[in-house]
Amino acid sequence: MVFLFTAIYFRLTGNEFEVEMALHRRHKEDPFETYDLKKKRPARRARRKLRSYFSSSFNGGKWVSVAVPVIAFALLVSVFVVKIVTDSKSVSDEKFRNENPVEMQENIGRIQRNIKALPEINDADPTQAAETEPVPETTLSTEKETESPAPNVVVMTPDETEGNAVKEYLYVASSVVNVRQNASTDSDLVGQLSFNQKVEKLGQKDDFIKIKAEDGLQGYVHKDLLSTELSEAIVPGMSMYVQVGQAYIRSGAGTTYDIIGFGFKGTPLTVVESGAEWSLVKTDTGLSGYMLNELFGTRQVERTRITMETNAVRYINYSVVYMREEATADSEQIGVLAMDDRVLQISTDGSWSKVEASDGLQGYVRNDLLRETAPVTPFATTNRNQYISVSVSNVRAEASTDSEVVGQARKDEQVLQIETDGTWSRIRTSAGVEGYVLNEFLTGVVPVPPSSGSSTTPAETTPPPSNSSFRDISGTVYVKASAANLRSEPNTSSLIVDTLYYGASLQRISTNDIWTKVKTGNGQIGFMDNSLFQTEVIESTPPQATSQGQQVVEYAKQLLGVPYVYAGASANGVDCSGLTKYVYGRMGVYLYHGSNSQARSNYQSISFSTSNYEATLLPGDLVFFNNVYTSPNSNYTHVGIYVGNGQMIHSPQPGQTVRYESLYDRNAYSPVRLVKRIF
Structure with a gap:
C-alpha cells in the first residue's frame, strides 16, 4: 500500500503538492491547532483533486501507473513467504532427518560459533522480584518449573552420527554358508545361512564381512560367499513355493513321465x-518328484x-503299501495293501491320498504309490474243454471287444x-480257429443231447403230458453225468442255479416223469x-491231485506261522485272501484281494459233500465260507487252501x-459253502 500512495502523490500537480507540504509544515509547528472550514479549503481542494483522479476520466495510463506498483509489491511479499517456508523446512530436515550429515556438521559449526556460553541460571533474588513485579502466589506448578533442570544441548560428532547412516544389505550366494565367530x-x-538369505553388513575385516541375520545371528562370512544382488539361480537346499494354482509333480524330468502328485x-x-x-523337489509332506x-x-x-x-x-503300484x-x-x-489292489481315492492334498479299501477301511497312502491304470491280469493256462453258452459268440484276435473278429x-x-x-479266454474251436472270447459266453457244463426222434428240439423242452404233475418223493440220488445243471425251473431255458458233478449226492423233494426237484448238500434247491x-450209490474213486x-x-506250507496282518499279502504278514493271493501269485495266477471277489471269479466250481470232503476236493482247491445263518450264496467272508485229508491252510x-x-x-458253526478249482 505504501507504493500505491507514493504513486498517487507523484501524480499530483505541482501546486497541489506545495499545498500539501504547507499543510504538513503548519501541522508540525502547531499540532494542536484547530482549523475552521475556511482554513481547510486548500486540503479540501486537494481531496477533490484526488477524487477526480479516480473519476470516470481515469484513463488507461493512470490504471497502469497504479497497477504496476501493486503487482510488484505482491510479488515481493510472495518471495519473502517462499523463502521463509523453505528455510524452515531446510532447518527441520537438518535437525530431525539427518539426511546430509556433512552439511549438518557445517551448520552445527556455525551455530557453535554464533552462540556464546550459556548463562548460568541462579535462584531469583526475592528483593529484586519485589521491586519489579508483585510476588505471585506459590503453586505446585511454579515449584516444578523452578526445580526442572536446565535443558541440555546435544552436539553430534561424526562418530556419533555413524549409526544414522543407511544400512547395507547383502545376500548369501551359495547353497549353505558357515557363519564363524571370528x-x-x-x-x-x-x-549357517541358506541361499539368497538377506543379511545386514556390520563391518569388514580382511576378507571377511561381519553380518547380522534377521534372526539375530551375528558372525563373520567370507566376502566371496556374499552378493549385493538377489540371485535367480536354483540350487539344492533352497526353500521354494508353488506360484501357480496347481503344479504337477512327475516321476521324471519331462511331461512324458507319470504324474505322481x-x-x-x-x-x-x-x-x-x-x-x-x-528340478527334483520334495514337498513339506514328504513327496519327492520333478517339477517344472x-x-x-x-x-x-x-x-x-x-x-x-x-x-x-x-x-496300488507297489508290492506292499x-x-x-x-x-x-x-x-x-492301520492296514496293508498289495500290488494292484483296488482302492477308492476319496481326497488328496497332492502328496497323500485318503483312500478306502475294498473292505471299507479308510486311511492315507502316499500318492506316488498309487496309479490310475487297472492291472493287466496275467493269463493262466487251463487246457480244458468248455462249451459256448450263447447262440453265437465272436472269436477275436485280441482280448478286447474292439479287436478284429477272426471267427465265430x-x-x-x-x-x-x-x-x-x-475275463477273457484264449480258445481253439473245432475248426482250428484260435482267438479270444469273453468268459461269460463259456460254461463247463456238458450240453444235454436232444432226445431220439426229435430233429431240432431237446426232449426236456417238450411240454410234459397231463399226468406229469409233481408228486412228493424222498430218498437220495447220485449224479451219474460228468456235470449236471441244477435249474431254477423244470425246463432248459431257466436259470442255472448250480452245477453238480459226477457222484454228487442229492435229496429228492418231488418229481414227475421228466424233472425232479432236489436239494444239494450245501442247501441249494432246484x-x-x-x-x-x-x-444207486456211486463208488467214485477219489480224484487225483495235479502237480x-x-x-x-x-507254497502255502512255507507261510505256516506267519502272523495275520489285515490287508497283508506278503511273506511278512497275510490275511485270509492275502494268503491265497500271494500263493497263487507265485504260480502266475492273479487273484483279487478279497474273499468275496475271489469267490465270484470265473474259475470252476466243484461239487462237494460236507460229510466227505475227500470224495471230490483236490489239493490246491479254494474253499470259501460265510456266516452259518446266511444263505449259502451270500457274501463270502473267509477263504482257505485245501491241502487234502479234510484239512486246509488258512x-x-x-x-x-x-x-x-x-x-x-468247522461244520458246526461255519461249514464250507463253495469250492473253486484253478488247477
Whole structure:
C-alpha cells in the first residue's frame, strides 16, 4: 500500500503538492491547532483533486501507473513467504532427518560459533522480584518449573552420527554358508545361512564381512560367499513355493513321465536337485518328484487349498503299501495293501491320498504309490474243454471287444480253453480257429443231447403230458453225468442255479416223469433232469491231485506261522485272501484281494459233500465260507487252501498265525459253502 500512495502523490500537480507540504509544515509547528472550514479549503481542494483522479476520466495510463506498483509489491511479499517456508523446512530436515550429515556438521559449526556460553541460571533474588513485579502466589506448578533442570544441548560428532547412516544389505550366494565367530576359517561355527538369505553388513575385516541375520545371528562370512544382488539361480537346499494354482509333480524330468502328485499354490518345496528346466523337489509332506522350474519360486504366497475331493478309483503300484492313520510317514500303520489292489481315492492334498479299501477301511497312502491304470491280469493256462453258452459268440484276435473278429462259435459247441485271465479266454474251436472270447459266453457244463426222434428240439423242452404233475418223493440220488445243471425251473431255458458233478449226492423233494426237484448238500434247491442221476450209490474213486495243485500246497506250507496282518499279502504278514493271493501269485495266477471277489471269479466250481470232503476236493482247491445263518450264496467272508485229508491252510484272524484246520471241525458253526478249482 505504501507504493500505491507514493504513486498517487507523484501524480499530483505541482501546486497541489506545495499545498500539501504547507499543510504538513503548519501541522508540525502547531499540532494542536484547530482549523475552521475556511482554513481547510486548500486540503479540501486537494481531496477533490484526488477524487477526480479516480473519476470516470481515469484513463488507461493512470490504471497502469497504479497497477504496476501493486503487482510488484505482491510479488515481493510472495518471495519473502517462499523463502521463509523453505528455510524452515531446510532447518527441520537438518535437525530431525539427518539426511546430509556433512552439511549438518557445517551448520552445527556455525551455530557453535554464533552462540556464546550459556548463562548460568541462579535462584531469583526475592528483593529484586519485589521491586519489579508483585510476588505471585506459590503453586505446585511454579515449584516444578523452578526445580526442572536446565535443558541440555546435544552436539553430534561424526562418530556419533555413524549409526544414522543407511544400512547395507547383502545376500548369501551359495547353497549353505558357515557363519564363524571370528574372521578366520579356523574360527568356531556359530550358525549357517541358506541361499539368497538377506543379511545386514556390520563391518569388514580382511576378507571377511561381519553380518547380522534377521534372526539375530551375528558372525563373520567370507566376502566371496556374499552378493549385493538377489540371485535367480536354483540350487539344492533352497526353500521354494508353488506360484501357480496347481503344479504337477512327475516321476521324471519331462511331461512324458507319470504324474505322481501335485502342489497347490503356496505349497512349500525344498529343492533336492536343480536342473535347467526341471528340478527334483520334495514337498513339506514328504513327496519327492520333478517339477517344472517356472512353476515355483522364492516368493512366499498364501496357500490356496489344502485338499481336493476326487472320489476316483486307483490301484496300488507297489508290492506292499502300508495304509496309515494320518497323512504322514510317522503315523500309525492301520492296514496293508498289495500290488494292484483296488482302492477308492476319496481326497488328496497332492502328496497323500485318503483312500478306502475294498473292505471299507479308510486311511492315507502316499500318492506316488498309487496309479490310475487297472492291472493287466496275467493269463493262466487251463487246457480244458468248455462249451459256448450263447447262440453265437465272436472269436477275436485280441482280448478286447474292439479287436478284429477272426471267427465265430455256435451254442453248445465244444472249444478248448487254452488260458484265461478271469475275463477273457484264449480258445481253439473245432475248426482250428484260435482267438479270444469273453468268459461269460463259456460254461463247463456238458450240453444235454436232444432226445431220439426229435430233429431240432431237446426232449426236456417238450411240454410234459397231463399226468406229469409233481408228486412228493424222498430218498437220495447220485449224479451219474460228468456235470449236471441244477435249474431254477423244470425246463432248459431257466436259470442255472448250480452245477453238480459226477457222484454228487442229492435229496429228492418231488418229481414227475421228466424233472425232479432236489436239494444239494450245501442247501441249494432246484430242478434236475431225471436222466442225469441214479438211485444207486456211486463208488467214485477219489480224484487225483495235479502237480500244480501240489505246488500250491507247498507254497502255502512255507507261510505256516506267519502272523495275520489285515490287508497283508506278503511273506511278512497275510490275511485270509492275502494268503491265497500271494500263493497263487507265485504260480502266475492273479487273484483279487478279497474273499468275496475271489469267490465270484470265473474259475470252476466243484461239487462237494460236507460229510466227505475227500470224495471230490483236490489239493490246491479254494474253499470259501460265510456266516452259518446266511444263505449259502451270500457274501463270502473267509477263504482257505485245501491241502487234502479234510484239512486246509488258512490265516484265521488278528492275533493268530497261518495254520492247519480241519474242515469237519468247522461244520458246526461255519461249514464250507463253495469250492473253486484253478488247477
